[in-house]
Amino acid sequence: MYIEDDPVSFAVVQALLSGQPDVRLIRAQTGGEGVSLARSEHPDAILLDMHLPDMSGIEVVRRLSEDIAAKAFRVLLLTGDKLNIDVLKAMSLGAFEYLVKPVNREALEGALGRALAVKAGKKS
Template sequence: MTTSSTESPASATLRGSVLYVEDEPISFIVVEELLSSHPDVRLIRALTGDEGVRLARSEHPDAILLDMHLPDMSGIEVVRRLSEDISAGSFRVVLLTGDRLNIDVLKAMSLGAFEYLIKPVSRQRLEIALQRALDVKARKKPQAES
């Protein structure tokens, strides 16, 4: 039995567009299923780093989930290419990787990645990480309008 203290506050409020840059179909399906209870989340998929960079700039997602190992480039390179957008607050990047904390994850974090999660990720951890990323984005919007 779960109590309210262990339930994710994100479960009722998670909303926005999320770009998931992932080449492994099963990993995408798992995240898609974990987010299926959030009808206000639009999940966009990119299969390569290059496609992820292009979609990040054309679709303007609120957050990006990024695998560190892509067929055409590393997650570090994706973060590097998006570093100006990240610095401008266009979106937050959450690394979703099978890697434990290592030099590549640290490099991506130093280049602007917001957070990292280790696969397999639980629904609660994914919801909390996305809520944090989406909350930061939502707080920036009113400031930009003033």
């Protein structure tokens, strides 16, 4: 799942993942919609923009913290921000990794692979 309000950013990630036959990308355009969809759709991983129209990425991670702790899914921050206090806060609340936009295919696939390997209990 990708929680992203910008249609261009979503389209870029969708194109980058289009060659992955096992990937089905669900989009949420707000943090609230993302939290709700995460709980109903049970994605393996969530890509999360840090700047959403209704709440920050930190708040999304906070609301999903019990699910993250239960290893229901891994959250990957996908943000235009370099490493900063908001990214560190989200990581401390359970986000798995962060990537800086614009992201390339290799970085995105690598991060997703690591997240899914950890979720499955494998070493990365």
